[in-house]
Amino acid sequence: MSDWIPLWLHKLGSPPTFYRFAGKLQPWAMTLALLLGAVALYGGLLLAPADYQQGDAYRIIFIHVPSAWMSMFIYAVMGVASFVALVWRIKLAEVVAMQSAPIGAAFTFITLVTGSLWGKPMWGTWWTWDARLTSELVLLFLYLGVIGLYHAFEDRRQGARAAGFLAIIGVINVPIVHFSVNWWNTLHQGSTVNVFGQSKMAWDMLWPLLTMTLATKFYYAASLFRRARTDLLDMEGGKDWVRKIAEDEADR
């Protein structure tokens, strides 16, 4: 490996080290996710006022928008990890990419269902072939394609390479989802929250949304750590460090 990669990062890439590291961080990430999530729910469902146009139906935003952001964020992580895995053949990058896929698919599914439940009272329809909705559906199919391709190979590492390639090609869909509301003037509303400018949202409504966004980020970290740890145990079944864990847990 090249000299410019610091030693600690190099060590973190080794499965037993990452296993211990992720095991230490996972409970903290999950605790933060639950705490922030609870605060966001309290703020969003109880403190924030009803919307003057949408009444209380708008409260779906506090889970819909963070889930939608996560569906794109996780895809981007999966794409970058797949790229690293294909170029440098780092086993841990393959694990991160492939174990991110089910979590991303879960958030994409939540986005589509909550959006549908929001669309029915506001637009009068559960579904429409709007640019934003369609590109988000394509995102779900990309996740399912990556998961399916990964499992279609007998050899796990070969599967990870093929699925990683698909993941990288699919990255093109992420900006399409993001900009679809600007490029095509269809039913889905434009962005309400703007990172680089004034958000079109009252602070009472904005802070629960941002808090939930943070909560979902921590949730993703916790879930990814759990999944990656389990996957490493499965992959490294023949190694001594995994045998030791298997024997230690049998005694309990």
Next chain:
Amino acid sequence: MSALQHFLAMGGYAAYVWPAYAVFFVVLIADSIAPALRRHRVLRELRARLARQSARQQRQPPPATPSA
């Protein structure tokens, strides 16, 4: 109407708001349980494999390493 009833009614949108929150929680709970179940299965299978290996080794001692 009590405060709780008022809260649960969600201004008449209860049929949309609560199922949305239910889906959010059910999907994420399922996502967080899945790795624990898999971990359990992986370690159980590994222990079974190790047990089979050691049983085989006890039946027939491993052949002497051929001298190069």
